Amino acid sequence: MTDHLSIPPASHAATVQFGARSWLALAGRWLVRGWGRKSVIGIPYLFLLLFFSLPFLVVLKISVSETEGVQFKDLFEFADGTLTLRIKLANYQFLASDPLYLKTYISSIRFAAICTVLCLFIGYPFAYFMTRARPTLRPILVMLVSLPFWTSYLLRIYAWKGLLDDQGVVNNFLQWLHLIDEPLKMMYTPFSMTIGMVYTYLPFMILPLYGTLVKADPSLLEAAGNLGATPWKAFWLITVPLSKAGIIAGSMLVFIPTVGEYVIPELLGGPQTLMIARVLWEEFFSNVDWPMASAVAVSMVGLILVPLVLFNHYQSGGGTAAGGGGAR
C-alpha cells in the first residue's frame, strides 16, 4: 500500500550511483517494515488473546465440565478408540429453573434501565444548558463534569454511605430543619443504590450528549422560530432529533456498566436490590461453586451483547465494531 508508494520513484534512476548499498538498504527497509507491521499487530493481539479471550474460554469450559472432587474433568475423553465429549448442562438448567436467578436478571435489567432513564432525564437538560453557556465558559463546564472521573470511584461511592446513613448528613440536616422526626431509612435500599449508580454514571451520559448538542447549528432553531414554531416545539422537532446519536451513545455508556455493576450494589444496596454481578460474586467467594459462577458469567455476557448489538445496528455507517468502545 502506501508503504511501497512512499519509496520515491527517482531511486531507480539513482541506483546506478548508489549501487548495491542502496539495494541492501531497500531490502533492509522492507524486512524491517514487514517485521514491524507483524509485531505492531501481533503483540497486543497476542496479549489480549492470552489474557482476555483464552480465560473466557476457560470459564466456558468450567461452566459445562463435570467435577470430580475439586478437579474438573476434561471435556474430551479418548478411550478405546472413541472420542467422547462430556458436557454437563446442569448448571444452565439450574440457572433457568431457579426463580431466584431469573428474578435477579430481570432486576439487574430493571435497575440499569431506571438509572439510564434518570441519567437521561437529569443529563439531557444539563448538557443542553451547558451548550447555552458562554463559549469561553464551556471548556470549564466540561472539565468540571469530567473531573470526578479522576478521583477514586470507590471513594465517591463510599461518600454516599456517609450522606445517606441513618445518622448521615442528609438525615441530620432534615432533622435539624424539623422536617422529619425519625431518621429516614435510605441506606441499603433500592433508593440508595439507584442514587449511587446515577451519581457515578451521570458524566457518561452528559459528555456524549454535550458532544452532539454543541455541534447542532443554532440557525436551524432560528429558522424554526421564524417559521412560527414555539421554542418548545422547535426543541422537540430539531434539537432532540439532532442529538439522537448522543442519546444512544450516552444510554449505552450508562446501561452497559450498570447492568454488571458490583461495587455499588455491594456498598449501597440492600437485600432487596438483586444484581447479577453480586450473585456471581457470592457463588464464587461464599459458595465456592466455580462451575455455577462460570455459568452465571457466561449468561451475563448475553445481557451485555443484546444492547451492544442494538447499538451497533443503530450506528450503521459509523465505525462498526469500533463504535462500542470508540464512543467511550
Added chain:
Amino acid sequence: MIGRLGRSWLLAGYAFLYLPIVALIVFSFNESKMVSLWSGFSLRWYYAIFTDDEILSAVGISLKIAFAAASTAVVLGTLAAFAMVRYRRFAGRTAFIAHINAPLVVPEVITGLSLLLFFVACEGLLGGYSLRGLLTVWIGHTSICTAYAAVVIQARLSEVDRSIEEAAMDLGCRPFQVFYLVTLPAISQSLASAWLLTFTISLDDVVTTQFLNAPGSTTLPVLIFSRARLGLDPTVNAVATITVALVGIGVTIASFVLVRRERRREQAQAAAYREAMPVAAQ
C-alpha cells in the same frame, strides 16, 4: 442566553456531582469516630493513617502496580492504536478491534473471574506453583488499561498528518526514525493522558484485583473496600481527602504542562511554516 432555569439546573447538577466529595473531605477533619456527626476539628485520622501499616503497605503496592500496568498498557495501547489506524486491511482486523474494545464493555466481575480461573488452570499445568500475587494483578490491570489507552491514543493518531511522515520518509528517514522523530512527538500528549488515565484506573480497581490478589498483594482499593463494607470508617475519609488533593494537584500540573507544551509545539510549527514558505503563509 442560559436563563434562570438553566442556571439552577446546572448549579444543582454540579452540586450533586461535588457534594459527596466535599462531605468526604469535611468529615475527614472530624474529631468524632461518628463519621457524620460534627464534633470538632481534628487531624487524628490523618495521624491514624501514618501509623497504620496495613494502609501504608497497600499504598505502596497500589502505586507499584498502577505504575507497571499504566506503562505496559500505554506501550500495548500504542501498538494497538497503530494497528487500528495505520493498517486498514489485515486478516482478522474486525476480530482485533473487537478484542481491543471488549474489556471496555465486559463487566469486571467476568474479567476477574475468567482471569483467575485461567491462572488457576496455569498453576495446575505448572504443577501447583502459585502465580497469584503482584504478577497476576498486574496482568489483569494491564488487559483492562490497554483498551482505554488504545482508545485515547487511537483518537489522536487518526488526526496526525501523514504527509509529514511521508516527507520525513522521502528525506531518507528509516521507519523507526520517522516514528521517533515525527509520529511520537505528535502523539506524545495523548500518550501522557493515556498513561494518567490508565494509572488512575489501575489505582482505583477493586473488582478485578479482588479476584486476582493474594495476601501479599492487597491494594489500597481492596483494603478500603473491605473496610467500607463493614461500615463507615473515618480513616477512609482521610485517605480519600489525600487522594483528592493529590489527584487535583496532579491533574492541574499535568494540564498546565501539556497545554504549554502543545502551544509551544504549535508555535514552533507555525514558525517553521513561515520560514519554509513565506509566501504561502501570507
